[in-house]
Amino acid sequence: MRNRLTPQFGKIYQKLHQYIRNLAHTGKLRKLKFINFILLIGIGIIFAAIGTTTDWATSKTPVTSYKTSWIGNTFGGGDKWVQNNIEAMYVAPNGKVYTNSIWDEAGREAGIYQDGDVIGALKDTHGWGRVGGKAITANSKYVYIAMQQGSVGQIDKDYPSEGTKWYCVRRYDLAGEPAPFTAGRGWDKSMLIVSNQNAVTGLAITDKELYVSDAADNRVRVYNTDTMKEIRSFNVARPRGMTVDGKGNLWIIQSKVGNSPAKIVHYSPTGKQLPAEITDIVEPSAIALDHQGRLLIADNGPRQQMLTYNIQDQPTQVATFGSQGGVYGGVPGEVKDLKLYGLTGVGTDTTGNIYINSNGFNTSGTDLRKFSPSGKLVWQLLGLIFVDNADADPKTDGIDLFTKQEQFLMDYSKPAGKQWTYKAYTVNPFKYPQDPRLHTSPDGTWVRRIQGKPFVFLTDMYESFLQIYRFNPEKDGKIAIPAGMFVGTRGGGGQSIKGDWPPYQPEKGEWIWRDRNGNGLFEKNEYDQSEDYPFIGGWWVDNQGDVWKTLRTHDGIGIRHYPLQGLDDHGNPIYTYSSMQKQKTPSFFTDLRRVEYIPETDTMYLSGFTVDHPPVGDDTKVVGSEIARFDNWSQGNSNPRWRVVIPHDTTGKREVLTASMSVAGDYVFAVTVKTAEVYVYNAKTGDFVINFKPGPEVANESGWIDIPYGIRAFRRANGEYLVFVEENWKAKVIVYRWRPENNS
Incomplete structure (x- = not known):
């Protein structure tokens, strides 16, 4: 009973x-x-x-269990995660890998890895105006990293003055503790100020001398590794990464500028330019010496390989490592052991094992791999997700997941965190250099099937655009091809997107771009232009491919509906301003934020701030204070079936906020900003059902939800719900799995 x-x-x-x-x-x-x-x-x-x-x-449905899992990072959290976007690395003789990033959300700008594991970090690289950089090296006593120190208003504690930045080299012991020196700067006297103008772009070392690329001054500076006093300097145009060979001479990447191509130049320790140089690499991005004294150079151009040069006399290429074309060879975009992409680091240990880091393009994420001397993958560490969320391909019932740049294959029979396989990297900067993902920072993902074909839609943190991607497996493999883009009116007038990209955009107002000739380029005759209210509130793409937009307008007509007009000859969805429909905002909403329309049932879900629950302050990215459901929406019904008050700020302290909402099946899901707690409501009644919180699988933790579409829910054929939640703090997406009991 x-x-x-x-x-x-x-x-x-x-x-x-x-x-x-x-x-x-x-x-x-x-x-x-x-x-x-x-x-x-x-x-x-x-x-x-x-x-x-x-x-x-407290819950209409009896409390049922849910499981926490994740995708995108090798580790679940706690003390272990793979950092965001490794920009440089140094491989020690014993196989320890020291890395440097400009930014890691959880504070591991400089990590230490070995044997496929996280074994430590260089401490105190995050906060108080500090970030990492693009260079790192080490000797038998110390690790040296490029970093940046900004002002924090405490000159008395040896921070920069207001408006000033220090571009530094910071010294650490091998355990990751800052190692101060007599003339050191900063609060702990471990920083060497190199420039106030530009970041340190390269580091190399011998036991006694540290070489520093000062690109702002076109110089290489040489310091004593113990005292950190400058010994000498010499001119080198545009110096970047560098390494020291067995004779003590320097090999320096010289970056391209204008019509001058990049190349590798050769200098003596005292600054004399030597005759040998390497000019046949399109985009050298990292350089190191291997265990045999040969030069290793990462070519981040179309070949996407590591090149090996014998430098005993005139440099001669003797080997390549990695598949020709990298991830774009074979099936384009398909991830394989030897397919590299976006190379930022190379190196070997004393036994000849090879280490290569790939970052993708436009800070896509970390992919650090170790190979045996024969080229077999030994281990791979992934930290792929930053300010991003996932969605499921409805045709594959949640087996295929997409984020803004990646595709994952799921096997739900495996343990938490082991269910995902990294299958594809979907950006190709060489074939599609105007891909919006290379020029903007999208973060919210929808996967839709239109006429049976897959499409990915992306929006950004401030909801200023909606990007559309199609697929053509026969010609482009796994690559997501730019197909279209919506951009809103810019407040204050002028072009919607400042700068040189995209070309030919209208001089004012909002626009829709469609890739009319299928080449993925923004061209003059491909824009549809209009002018509308500039204050954007939210985007939605329904299951039929229609696009919806809310405006945070007070004129009472804040919903825009763009019915899909079909697919063109290249497979691009067609949307026009002439077919756009304007719809009224229900009267109790004063600030409309989100819209989700379900065409199969003619059901509309809206969220925003209301007359009864107005905003306190102006949190631009939050859902609002209420979610409401409307039945028979297409028939003009504006009377809600239900309204539910969701967690929102009532004090001005911004401690309680709801970031995102998502409707799937019989439930409405919402997630809070600071606690990353999922609230589940019954879609029929609006009643609260259950909360999800990050489980022990992810160390019971999550970062803040930073994006408007930080939650996405999907109901599988077996009745299980997958709920994807942004977790950029430790470079992953949390996946909740929940099978509710029947509560009809």
């Missing part, structure tokens, strides 16, 4: 409680208080008598 009675009394309570909430809207507060008191006392007595639990009092 216990199991049967609990849900039944729960239903009675929920109906009565809804009645109380309705009374509250009429202002009959005294009646509300009295009825609520009698209701609670009565039900409490009944359930005390029959010995049942009152779990239903």
Whole structure:
């Protein structure tokens, strides 16, 4: 009887409680208080008598279990995660890999890895105006990293003055603790200021001398590794990464400028330019010496390989490593052991094992690999996700997942964190150099099937655009091809996107771009232009491919509907301003934020701030204070079936905010900003059902939800729900798996 009675009394309570909430809207507060008191006392007595639990009092559905998993990072969190975007690395003789990033959300700008594991970090690289950089090296005593120190208003504690930045080399011991020196700067005296103008772009070392590329001054500076005093300097145009060979001479990457190509130049330790140089590499991005004294150079051009040069006399290329064309060889975009992409680091240890880091393009994420001397993959460490979320391909029932740059294949029979396989990197900068992902920072992903074909839609943190990608497996493999883009009107007038990209964009107003000739380039005759209210509130792509947009407007007409007009001859979705429909905002919304329309049931879900629950301050990225459901929307119904108040700020302290919402199947999901807690509501009634919180699989932790579309839900054919939540703090997406009990 216990199991049967609990849900039944729960239903009675929920109906009565809804009645109380309705009374509250009429202002009959005294009646509300009295009825609520009698209701609670009565039900409490009944359930005390029959010995049942009152779990239903906070959840209509009996509390059911959910599982926490993740994708995109080798490790789940806690003390172990792979950092964002390794920009440089140094491989020690014993196989320890020291790395440097400009930014890691969780504070590991400089990590230490060995044997496929995270074994440490260089400390104190994050916060108080500090970030990492693009160079790192080490000797038998110390590790040296390029870094940046900004002002924090504490000159008395040896921070830069206001408006000033120090571009530094910071010294650490091999365990990762800062190693101060007599003339050191900064609060702990471990920083060497190299420039106030430009970042340190390269580091190389012998036991006694540290070589530093000062690109701002076109010089290489030489310091004593113990005292950190400058010994000498010499001119080198545009110096970048460098290494020291067995004779003590320097090999320096000289970056390209204008019509001058990049090349590798050769200098003596005292600054004399030597005759040998390497000029046949399109884009050298990293350089090191291998265990045999040969030069290793990462070519980040179309070949996407590591090149090996014998430098005993005239440099001669003797080997290549990695597949020709990298990830774009074979099936373009398909991830394989020897397919590299976006190389930022190369090196070997004393036994000849090879280490290569790939970052993708436009800071796509870390892919650090170790290979045996024969070229077999030994281990791979991934930290792929930053300010991003995932969505499921509806045709494959959640087996194929997409983020803004990656495709993952799921096997849900495996343990948490082991269910995903990194299958594809979907950006090709060589074939599609105007891909918006190379010029903007999208972060919210929808996967849709239109006429059976897959499409990916992306928006950004401030909802200023919506990007559209198609696929052509026969010609482009796994690559997502730029197909279209919506861009809103810029506040203050002028071009919607400042700068040289995209070419030919309208001089003012908003626009829709469609790749009319299928080449992925923005061309003059490919824009549809309009002018509309510039204050954007939210995007949505429904299951039929229609695009919806909300405007945070107060004129009462804040919903835009762009019905899909079909696919063109190249497979691009067609949207036009002439077919756009304007729809009224329901009157109780004062600031409309999100829209999700379900065409199969003609159901509309809207969120925003309301007359009853107005905003406190202006949090531009949040959902608002209420979510409402409307039935028969296409018939003009603006009376909500239900309204639910969600966690929102009422104090001005911004401690309680809801970042994102997503509707799937029978439930509405929302996630809070700071606690990253998922609230689940019944889509039929609006009643609260259950909370999800990060489980032990991810160390019970999450960063803040930073993006408007930081949650995405998907119902599988077996009734299980997959709920994807942004977790950029430690470079992953959290995946909740939940199978609710029948509560109809």
